[in-house]
Amino acid sequence: MARIFTPKVVTANALLEGDAVWLTEDNTWTRNIAEAELITDEAHGDLRLLEAQARADEIAGAYLADARPGSSGPEPVHFREAFRTRGPSNYHHGKQAE
Amino acid sequence: MYKYNDFDEGFVRARVAQFRGQVERRIDGSLTEDEFKPLRLMNGLYLQLHAYMLRVAVPYGTLNSAQMLQLALIADKWDKGYGHFTTRQNIQYNWPKLGDVPDMLEALADVGMHAIQTSGNTIRNVTADHFAGAASDEIEDPRPYAELLRQWSTDHPEFQFLPRKFKIAVTGAAEDRAVVRAHDIGLQIVRNDAGEVGFQVIIGGGLGRTPMVGKVLREFLPKADLLPYCEAIVSVYNLLGRRDNKYKARIKITVHENGLAKIQELVEERFVNIREDFSGHDQALLTEIEAAFVPPAFVKKPTDGYEAARLANPAFRSWTDTNLSGHKADGYAIVSISIKKHGATPGDATSEQMRVMADLAQKYGHNELRISHEQNVILPHVHKSDLAKVYAALREADLATANIGLASDIIACPGMDYCALATARSIPIAQEIATRFDELKIEHDIGQLKIKISGCINACGHHHVGHIGILGLDRAGVENYQITLGGDGTQTTTIGERAGPGFSADDIVPAIERLVTGYLDLRSDENETFLQTYRRLGMEPFKAILYPSEDKANAA
Ligand code: HEM
Ligand code: SF4
Numbered sequence A: 001m002a003r004i005f006t007p008k009v010v011t012a013n014a015l016l017e018g019d020a021v022w023l024t025e026d027n028t029w030t031r032n033i034a035e036a037e038l039i040t041d042e043a044h045g046d047l048r049l050l051e052a053q054a055r056a057d058e059i060a061g062a063y064l065a066d067a068r069p070g071s072s073g074p075e076p077v078h079f080r081e082a083f084r085t086r087g088p089s090n091y092h093h094g095k096q097a098e
Numbered sequence B: 001m002y003k004y005n006d007f008d009e010g011f012v013r014a015r016v017a018q019f020r021g022q023v024e025r026r027i028d029g030s031l032t033e034d035e036f037k038p039l040r041l042m043n044g045l046y047l048q049l050h051a052y053m054l055r056v057a058v059p060y061g062t063l064n065s066a067q068m069l070q071l072a073l074i075a076d077k078w079d080k081g082y083g084h085f086t087t088r089q090n091i092q093y094n095w096p097k098l099g100d101v102p103d104m105l106e107a108l109a110d111v112g113m114h115a116i117q118t119s120g121n122t123i124r125n126v127t128a129d130h131f132a133g134a135a136s137d138e139i140e141d142p143r144p145y146a147e148l149l150r151q152w153s154t155d156h157p158e159f160q161f162l163p164r165k166f167k168i169a170v171t172g173a174a175e176d177r178a179v180v181r182a183h184d185i186g187l188q189i190v191r192n193d194a195g196e197v198g199f200q201v202i203i204g205g206g207l208g209r210t211p212m213v214g215k216v217l218r219e220f221l222p223k224a225d226l227l228p229y230c231e232a233i234v235s236v237y238n239l240l241g242r243r244d245n246k247y248k249a250r251i252k253i254t255v256h257e258n259g260l261a262k263i264q265e266l267v268e269e270r271f272v273n274i275r276e277d278f279s280g281h282d283q284a285l286l287t288e289i290e291a292a293f294v295p296p297a298f299v300k301k302p303t304d305g306y307e308a309a310r311l312a313n314p315a316f317r318s319w320t321d322t323n324l325s326g327h328k329a330d331g332y333a334i335v336s337i338s339i340k341k342h343g344a345t346p347g348d349a350t351s352e353q354m355r356v357m358a359d360l361a362q363k364y365g366h367n368e369l370r371i372s373h374e375q376n377v378i379l380p381h382v383h384k385s386d387l388a389k390v391y392a393a394l395r396e397a398d399l400a401t402a403n404i405g406l407a408s409d410i411i412a413c414p415g416m417d418y419c420a421l422a423t424a425r426s427i428p429i430a431q432e433i434a435t436r437f438d439e440l441k442i443e444h445d446i447g448q449l450k451i452k453i454s455g456c457i458n459a460c461g462h463h464h465v466g467h468i469g470i471l472g473l474d475r476a477g478v479e480n481y482q483i484t485l486g487g488d489g490t491q492t493t494t495i496g497e498r499a500g501p502g503f504s505a506d507d508i509v510p511a512i513e514r515l516v517t518g519y520l521d522l523r524s525d526e527n528e529t530f531l532q533t534y535r536r537l538g539m540e541p542f543k544a545i546l547y548p549s550e551d552k553a554n555a556a
Helices: A042-053 A079-086 B006-027 B033-042 B065-078 B098-109 B143-153 B223-240 B251-258 B260-278 B281-291 B304-312 B314-323 B351-364 B384-396 B427-440 B505-522 B530-537 B539-546 B548-555
Strands: A008-014 A020-023 A059-069 A074-076 B045-047 B052-057 B062-064 B082-085 B090-093 B168-171 B185-191 B197-203 B215-222 B324-326 B332-337 B348-350 B368-371 B377-383 B451-454 B468-475 B478-485
Touching: A008 A042, A042 A059, A059 A079, A074 A079, B006 B033, B006 B098, B033 B045, B052 B098, B062 B065, B065 B082, B065 B090, B065 B098, B065 B351, B082 B351, B143 B168, B143 B223, B143 B281, B185 B223, B197 B223, B215 B223, B215 B260, B223 B251, B223 B260, B223 B281, B251 B260, B304 B314, B304 B384, B314 B324, B314 B332, B314 B384, B332 B384, B348 B351, B351 B368, B351 B377, B351 B384, B377 B384, B427 B451, B427 B505, B468 B505, B478 B505, B478 B539, B505 B530, B505 B539, B530 B539, B539 B548
Parallel strands: B168 B185, B451 B468
Antiparallel strands: A008 A020, A008 A059, A059 A074, B045 B052, B052 B090, B062 B368, B082 B090, B082 B348, B185 B197, B197 B215, B324 B332, B332 B377, B368 B377, B468 B478
């Protein structure tokens, strides 16, 4: 039996600012993970990642990260991805300050 | 201090122009990230969790006031008003925008600095004892040799694509403050039986996932042979080092797999072959460099004001007790400025603090500053009669914490607050430990204690050589912290031993507190340091303190 595919989002770092961005359903990059496209199908996920990686002049280092559906949209699963939605814990810098 | 000559200046400017073009081509999409990445890394530009990071070399940790002022300006103009000093005597900016980086590099070039070879599989920034040229226990100032090595290694055509990164450290003192035994090449200036000065050459040290203490490759290398001998080592490694597996690519593994004897044979053979090619040109260069490192004109004046100020002000006295070290010149002291205020991020200085330190160096410190691998800033040459004024200015700038070498003088890598490779955070753990010891008011009673924290197995925070090392890991999606004990990064380098199962983020600080207060009961008297007690008693009593319930379970 095939293993169960856990839902994912496509994420990357913005090319100019270097901060975390997520791919939306309508092919824009958002700085709010809740607006990202939640991918529930493995083949679709691979395709979306390829499409994201092709956009070399917008982002760097695209990858698929685990996510789960939340009340207002996708939420991070792993603490590393949660930090990427906020910023560092030693200063009020990054997304939490925006 | 060494000043760029026309060649250095031209080279660095050309590199900036080249990188400016590469950034433009990356931004317009003509370079992909895969193509651009090696180019940016060659220029010290990383991409981390929340932003780019620019790593700037402070060669052998030495800066003048103008350079420190420029670092402050860069922090204000293109970053968030601060910089992070690292264990490799670099400064890292955590928030640059890609398009601004060429301008930042241009601003660095204006003061004779750069970010070249602070990354990639090249010979990295050569580090040195941060007390170089000032320490009372020094045979010779190691920095001219470090500068010679910097010039030789920068853009060395044979060594731009080594199997892995390559780190060199030099010290001129018997007391090793540069962790030379944890470097790919460690150089210790020594005197032989005939009284000549040369180097003890140590290779194959390193931390990371396979920590190893360096081994002596050559007991005594005459000074004049430094470059050909180092070139022989690196070229042997370049051919022999493994490129099939990056975890086995460092020279420590090459030495381990091939044996020291074989490496010795190959290096000596290669050395004999290339030695004459150097034909004395390197020695002429060294003479030129040495002229740039003549000691400052130390003054002779009375120090009575200093003793009076110590008697009058207990806070000043406490600071002088912890933050000063012996200087080779009469009436002088080495000042360590703690960048470890309790609760603050280890190694972070604001632009305002950088300006204060630059100003103090100019007024009272013969215009010199150092960055230590312990993430503090040093004023290497301060006359004792000026110490009270220096202290007062540091206090104003929130830089007068009296904790050098104590429990809160913690090394911490950026960890998961910044670093893309991290498996857990390290900064908040350091902040909490320092805050806790400050509340308990026991760190002066505890005495010398080195706590070092890394946010992953790469060990950038030197946890293996901490008396207490803390390694942050990801255990099934939760941060977990493993403790090692008995590490030592000095001339008696030792890799710490794992104490047992890790602790959660909530439990790690209480565990450290238990460990340290437990040590107070174990030590033979108040002069026995944590490390000495550990060496005398071994792991068991400390383990019992760390895992009390397990102990009971075993007894039941
Ligand atoms: C973007 C951030 C960083 C990255 C990606 C990074 C990467 C690495 C890696 C992969 C290693 C292991 C090398 C090996 O074993 O082959 C390492 C080791 C090391 N790094 Fe970092 N590091 C970063 C930040 C730092 C910082 C901030 C410091 C200084 C505080 C530092 C100093 C060191 C040291 C001292 C070692 C261990 C010595 C050795 O090379 O064996 N690194 N780093
Ligand atoms: S030890 Fe790991 S987490 Fe810390 S800076 Fe190095 S690579 Fe990053």
